[in-house]
Amino acid sequence: MGQTIAEKILSRVVGRRVKVGEIIFPAPDLVTVHDWYIRECARALADFGVEKIRDPQKLLVCTDHEPVATSERASERQKTVRDIVGQFGIKLFFDVGRGGHGHMFPMEMGIVRPGMFVLGYDTHVTNYGAVGCLGIALVTEITEVLACGSAWIRVPPTVRVNVSGRLKRGVSMRDVAQRMISDISPEVADYAVLEFGGEGSSGLSFGERVTLCNTPVEIGAKSAVVECDVKDLAAMGLPSRTDDVDMKGDGDGEYSKILGIDLGSHEPQVAVPPRPDLVVNVSEVAGTRIDHAFVGSCANCSIDDLRAAASILRGRRLHSRVRMFVTPGTQKIAAQAATEGLIATFVEAGAILTAPGCGPCAAGYVGNLGPGETSINTGTRNDPGRLGARNASIYLASPLTVAASAVKGAITDAREFLSQDLEP
Amino acid sequence: MNWVYSGKCWKFGDNIAVDGDLMKLEFALTRETRPEVLRRHVMGGVDPSFAGQVLPGDVLVAGKRFAQGNPHIQGLIGITGLGMGLVVESIPRGSFRNAINAGLPLLPHCPDVTVLCETGDRIEVDFRIGSFRNATRGELHSFEPLDSSLLRIIEIGGWRANVTSRLASLVPQELTISSKNSTV
Numbered sequence: 332m333g334q335t336i337a338e339k340i341l342s343r344v345v346g347r348r349v350k351v352g353e354i355i356f357p358a359p360d361l362v363t364v365h366d367w368y369i370r371e372c373a374r375a376l377a378d379f380g381v382e383k384i385r386d387p388q389k390l391l392v393c394t395d396h397e398p399v400a401t402s403e404r405a406s407e408r409q410k411t412v413r414d415i416v417g418q419f420g421i422k423l424f425f426d427v428g429r430g431g432h433g434h435m436f437p438m439e440m441g442i443v444r445p446g447m448f449v450l451g452y453d454t455h456v457t458n459y460g461a462v463g464c465l466g467i468a469l470v471t472e473i474t475e476v477l478a479c480g481s482a483w484i485r486v487p488p489t490v491r492v493n494v495s496g497r498l499k500r501g502v503s504m505r506d507v508a509q510r511m512i513s514d515i516s517p518e519v520a521d522y523a524v525l526e527f528g529g530e531g532s533s534g535l536s537f538g539e540r541v542t543l544c545n546t547p548v549e550i551g552a553k554s555a556v557v558e559c560d561v562k563d564l565a566a567m568g569l570p571s572r573t574d575d576v577d578m579k580g581d582g583d584g585e586y587s588k589i590l591g592i593d594l595g596s597h598e599p600q601v602a603v604p605p606r607p608d609l610v611v612n613v614s615e616v617a618g619t620r621i622d623h624a625f626v627g628s629c630a631n632c633s634i635d636d637l638r639a640a641a642s643i644l645r646g647r648r649l650h651s652r653v654r655m656f657v658t659p660g661t662q663k664i665a666a667q668a669a670t671e672g673l674i675a676t677f678v679e680a681g682a683i684l685t686a687p688g689c690g691p692c693a694a695g696y697v698g699n700l701g702p703g704e705t706s707i708n709t710g711t712r713n714d715p716g717r718l719g720a721r722n723a724s725i726y727l728a729s730p731l732t733v734a735a736s737a738v739k740g741a742i743t744d745a746r747e748f749l750s751q752d753l754e755p
Numbered sequence: 756m757n758w759v760y761s762g763k764c765w766k767f768g769d770n771i772a773v774d775g776d777l778m779k780l781e782f783a784l785t786r787e788t789r790p791e792v793l794r795r796h797v798m799g800g801v802d803p804s805f806a807g808q809v810l811p812g813d814v815l816v817a818g819k820r821f822a823q824g825n826p827h828i829q830g831l832i833g834i835t836g837l838g839m840g841l842v843v844e845s846i847p848r849g850s851f852r853n854a855i856n857a858g859l860p861l862l863p864h865c866p867d868v869t870v871l872c873e874t875g876d877r878i879e880v881d882f883r884i885g886s887f888r889n890a891t892r893g894e895l896h897s898f899e900p901l902d903s904s905l906l907r908i909i910e911i912g913g914w915r916a917n918v919t920s921r922l923a924s925l926v927p928q929e930l931t932i933s934s935k936n937s938t939v
Binding site: 353354356379380381470471472474475478479483485517518521522551553 | 819820826828845847848849852855856902904905908914918919921922925
């Protein structure tokens with residue numbers, strides 16, 4: 332009997348073949364903690380009397396939730412983070428302006444690679460599935476991992492998702508991902524790893540893979556992973572090493588369910604308040620007036636996402652009522668966007684560029700929403716208060732839909748613009 | 756530890772929310788973790804008289820997605836504080852971890868258990884082997900118990916006590932094992 336990608340990775344880590352449902356204590360290849368939690372980790376370690384982290388060389392700390400401190404409290408926190416990094420001898424530290432989003436740059440830099448097992452304090456550590464790595468989020472128990480080297484996890488079942496076809500013009504992977512989490516029952520996704528493969532998956536870009544691995548956690552998936560080999564890494568422009576392994580599921584693996592996604596059958600989708608899985612066709616909410624727009628967050632902060640938004644904004648200006656924020660995921664993506672002229676496009680359209688990282692999606696510390704306002708953005712969630720005011724309304728959509736809506740001042744199907752652009 | 760809970764059944768339906776139904780959100784926001792405080796508020800959003808009526812050894816039975824929502828641990832600490840056991844049809848991942856962390860004996864996957872009992876029935880549950888006896892109906896059912904490593908965490912008193920115990924027992928050899936598998 333073959334194995335799923337998650338089973339292969341966990342079997343390697345514990346040194347024997349694992350079976351679904353069993354409890355194991357796997358030592359991760361890497362642990363990631365961000366600027367809004369490492370202080371709490373350090374306090375908890377102090378409570379236990381722990382003075383040394385078990386494997387400091389395996390801990391990555393990054394400042395992505397609040398890179399630009401705009402209050403004394405935030406500056407103090409950043410200083411504390413630097414002190415903790417020094418105290419524990421953490422080498423993989425990416426301060427303000429050094430890396431960007433911790434769910435992105437470790438893949439760009441080749442720190443996160445196919446076949447690795449990563450535990451992270453943050454639900455969207457699943458992004459690492461874009462390169463065939465298994466990322467699982469823990470909360471309180473991250474401190475246990477730092478102190479003891481591991482924490483228990485239950486070997487998850489895997490849902491196989493065979494991807495076929497190609498996206499139609501004006502449709503993006505965010506549309507597919509939103510439709511998917513709306514259609515899959517939480518009873519199927521809960522605890523499970525979604526494994527994407529099939530003929531349609533190998534041609535996916537880095538950004539598309541990230542979006543696919545990011546969204547399923549909103550309905551309770553434990554993780555998500557896309558099949559990945561050295562050729563895929565090269566096609567995505569990511570570094571590879573001679574010892575990188577191909578991560579593919581075995582066809583005869585024990586899958587709890589097998590689903591299919593035809594990329595070509597999808598239309599633009601919008602998640603309506605207050606949950607990311609309340610998803611409708613864009614036509615059902617078109618015309619809804621908006622005040623605020625945002626492209627970024629760990630769901631959609633790749634160069635592909637910025638190119639998509641810029642393709643709509645080029646030569647156009649935002650609606651007079653709308654303010655728009657654009658957050659490149661990483662320093663590298665920001666530099667690439669500058670080289671390609673995308674930043675000039677955003678600025679000329681009237682949008683504001685923020686520091687690489689989470690952007691407004693991290694609780695609205697930058698570019699937030701006022702009472703009664705409405706936003707359309709590419710953030711991960713739309714719970715009340717996610718971007719500031721609790722009575723603000725948040726719609727989630729693809730970078731194309733967000734950019735088109737920002738120009739019109741109301742939720743808009745981006746294909747209207749694409750057809751205009753084709754006219755002589 | 757006595758794994759056999761013998762007492763009254765208290766039954767609830769599907770989708771009991773962790774915040775609001777099971778426990779007031781304010782206790783999560785103030786990071787209250789004292790069982791003696793939290794026990795008085797268990798299920799307060801559904802039945803404010805609940806916590807005052809239950810006795811140690813009673814069993815809380817619920818349907819699907821018990822303690823769904825943002826995984827705050829306070830409600831689960833409260834159930835432990837009442838001396839109750841928990842039997843559910845399903846429980847989301849975050850709350851499952853929190854139940855273990857709170858040292859709460861539970862059977863997490865008991866399909867259709869809510870049709871096997873009513874509030875007020877005399878129930879006997881052995882959490883170590885997964886037996887569920889309804890003495891009022893004279894029926895015995897069996898569900899999958901927790902893995903022995905999770906039972907051990909509950910027995911020792913939950914997450915904090917378990918980490919303390921792990922730290923005390925760490926030996927130099929384990930350092931070698933944990934770094935052997937590294938690919939970084």
